[in-house]
Structures are given as C-alpha cells and as structure tokens.
Amino acid sequence: MDHEFQEGRLKLAPVIGLVTMAAAKQLPGHQSWGAGEFRLTTINWQRKKGENMQRTILYALIFTASFLFPTMTPAAEINLYAAGSLRAALSDVAKAFEQHTGTMVKGAFAPSGLLRQRIEKGEEANVFASANMEHPQTLVNKGQSGPVVLFARNNLCTLAQPEVAVSSTTLLEVMLIPEIKLGTSTPVADPSGDYAWQLFEKAERVRAGSFKKLSDKALPLTGGPDSPKAPEGRNLYAWVMQEKQADVFLTYCTNAVLARKEAPELQIIQVPPELSVGADYGLIVLDGSSLEAWRFAMFILAPEGQKILAGYGFVAEGLPAE
Incomplete structure (x- = not known):
C-alpha cells in the first residue's frame, strides 16, 4: 500500500465511517446492500492519486451512498442540534450546505448536555454536534448506532475585565485571589464547565490546594437549565462580562473572540501550557x-465545512495540507 493512499485513507477515515454506518443501518426505504460491498467501492475509488485525492474520495462516497439509498425521499429539513459554541460556525456551514443542495437545516443551539437530555426524551434530532465526545457517546451507549466522529477541536481561554491586571503567566495567581469573581459555565450541563473543572485539577498539580479554592469560588453563570439568557441579539459572554457578573471568565477561545468583537474592551488571556485544556467536538447522525442528514454530516467533515470552522x-484537522 503506497504512502499517498495510506495517508488519504487515514485522513478520510471519519467520513468513510459515517457512510459505512449509514449503509449498514437498514434504514426504512433503502435496499439491503451490504457494508462489505460499500467498502470495496470506496477502496477502488481511494486508489485514485493526485493532489485532489481527498476531494475525489469524498465525492465518490456521496455518489456511492446515493446508490445505497436509492428509494429514500430527500428530507425537506434537517434538524441540527449543536453546542452553543458552534452557533456562528455551524450556522454558516448550514447556509453553505443549503446553497449546495437546496436542503434546509434547522439549528437548535444550547449546552450539549441539555441537548442530549432533550434527544433522550424523544425530540427529533438528525445531527448532533457536541462540544465533547461523551454526550454523543452516551447516546450510543443507550442504543444509537453511531459512530461518534471527532470533527473539530477547541481550547479554553480567559476573558478578563479591562481593569484586571492579569497575563498568561499570572492567570492562576489572579484566579486564586479571593476578591476576584471567577466565572465558568455549568458542569455536566455544558462541557465548557467540565473543561473548567479539568483546568482546576491541573492547577492542583501546579499549586496544592488550588482545586478546592477554585471549585469553591467558581460561579457557574452560563450553560445551565436555569442560567440567565442574554438579551436578544447580544453575545452571551460579552453580556455577562459587561454586566460585571465576573472579573475573569473561563470559556472557549472561539467564544472569547466573538465576545470581544462586541465588547472590545475585554482582554483575552491565553491559558498557560501547564493549565491548558483542549476540547474535542463529537458528531453523530441519529438513527x-x-x-x-448523512450528507450534511459529511459536509461538516469535508474541506468546505472544515474551512468555515477554522475561520x-x-x-x-480535516483541511487538506497546504
């Protein structure tokens, strides 16, 4: 197996997994083609070479899927349930998909844990994009077929009020000051809150006693079922900070950038390496x-969708090498 083919196969593995699972599902209205037949088809297509190999493979997968589901009626609308931190990015991805296909995507954006609970209660979602891998995997553990695919990553940053003297190197010291109000999202309900607690655990390894001090003082201001909502048209994190609910706030770097567009006076402080926490975003298409819906999931994984997310x-990591 040559290097180019092997590299392309590994990079396209999430896409291949999605379509292979779609083929194997016995969804209503499609003919019973075996997953083995699908894999043979993709392998033959994968052996095409050239700098556009990944794009060729993706189109081959979509073409093959159209034969695997020959009698299915296209959906009039796709229900997307996605983490709040994905609102801006996936709204643009949905618009691009609608322009490509004519299929409408209806988005519901909220904390991932709350969305998972709504799905478990029977709400009709087609694609679930979570700010962690655990919530979609929980659905798989409870009977969904999966797979859960990693489609993007994020990191924690800190929003700080303009008057707070803080830098990346002094962040832990400042967060530990008793008078400093430390804002986070709500653990369990919102992965951002879970990631903040992971940061507190790392802080404990840097300075003993930090975990208790930070977890005791942390204010879960967003992401919970009863958390206050920002006024219509306002960025949630810019609003929280401008209302002086927190002096520093741990949130995703993508959220911090959007907040400062609305409130340019805010500081964005990078979390130092010893405290850094990364967020893996998971995607699943519901049974x-x-x-x-499967095409939309593949569109998110394709270069067009990945470019919007990167923006x-x-x-x-689904973007082709330069």
Missing part, C-alpha cells in the same frame, strides 16, 4: 435520519 477559530 432513522435521512440520507440528506471561527476551531482547530479543523
């Missing part, structure tokens, strides 16, 4: 969804 500050 019973249409072929169009909003996400780490999008």
Whole structure:
C-alpha cells in the first residue's frame, strides 16, 4: 500500500465511517446492500492519486451512498442540534450546505448536555454536534448506532475585565485571589464547565490546594437549565462580562473572540501550557435520519465545512495540507 493512499485513507477515515454506518443501518426505504460491498467501492475509488485525492474520495462516497439509498425521499429539513459554541460556525456551514443542495437545516443551539437530555426524551434530532465526545457517546451507549466522529477541536481561554491586571503567566495567581469573581459555565450541563473543572485539577498539580479554592469560588453563570439568557441579539459572554457578573471568565477561545468583537474592551488571556485544556467536538447522525442528514454530516467533515470552522477559530484537522 503506497504512502499517498495510506495517508488519504487515514485522513478520510471519519467520513468513510459515517457512510459505512449509514449503509449498514437498514434504514426504512433503502435496499439491503451490504457494508462489505460499500467498502470495496470506496477502496477502488481511494486508489485514485493526485493532489485532489481527498476531494475525489469524498465525492465518490456521496455518489456511492446515493446508490445505497436509492428509494429514500430527500428530507425537506434537517434538524441540527449543536453546542452553543458552534452557533456562528455551524450556522454558516448550514447556509453553505443549503446553497449546495437546496436542503434546509434547522439549528437548535444550547449546552450539549441539555441537548442530549432533550434527544433522550424523544425530540427529533438528525445531527448532533457536541462540544465533547461523551454526550454523543452516551447516546450510543443507550442504543444509537453511531459512530461518534471527532470533527473539530477547541481550547479554553480567559476573558478578563479591562481593569484586571492579569497575563498568561499570572492567570492562576489572579484566579486564586479571593476578591476576584471567577466565572465558568455549568458542569455536566455544558462541557465548557467540565473543561473548567479539568483546568482546576491541573492547577492542583501546579499549586496544592488550588482545586478546592477554585471549585469553591467558581460561579457557574452560563450553560445551565436555569442560567440567565442574554438579551436578544447580544453575545452571551460579552453580556455577562459587561454586566460585571465576573472579573475573569473561563470559556472557549472561539467564544472569547466573538465576545470581544462586541465588547472590545475585554482582554483575552491565553491559558498557560501547564493549565491548558483542549476540547474535542463529537458528531453523530441519529438513527432513522435521512440520507440528506448523512450528507450534511459529511459536509461538516469535508474541506468546505472544515474551512468555515477554522475561520471561527476551531482547530479543523480535516483541511487538506497546504
């Protein structure tokens, strides 16, 4: 197996996984083609070489999927449930997909844990894009077929009020000051809150006693079922900070960038390496969804979707090498 083919196969593995699972599902209205037949087809297409190999493979997968589901009626609308931190990026991805296909995507954006609970209660979602891998994997553990695919990464940053004297090197020291109000999102309900607590655990390894001090003083201001909502048209994190609810706030770097666009006086402080926490974003197509939902999931993984995510500050590893 030559190097070019092997590299392309590994980079396209998430896409291949999505379509292979779609083929294997026995969804209503499609013919019973075996997943083995699908894999043979993709391998033959993968052996095409050239600098556009990945794009060729993706189109081959979509073409093959159209034969695997020959009698399915295209969805009039796709229900996307996505983490709040994805609102801007995936709204643009959805618009691009609509322009390409004519299929509408209806987005519901909220904390990932709350969205998972809504899905578990029977709400009709087709594609679930979570700010962690755990929430979609929980659905798989409870009976969804999966797979759960990593489609983007994010990191924690700190928003700080303009008057707070803080830098990356002094961040832990400043957060530990008793008078400093430390804002976070709500653990369990919102992965951003879980990632903040992971940062506190790392802080404990840097300075003993930090975990208790930070977790005791942290204010879960966003992401919970009863958290106050920002006024219509306002960025949630800019609003929280301008309302002086926190002196420093741990949130995703992508959220921090959007907040400062609305409130340019705010500081964005990078988390130092010893405290750094990365966020893995997971994607799943729910059982019973249409072929169009699977195409939308592949569009998110394709270069067009990955480029939009990268434009909003996400780490999008599905982009082709320069």
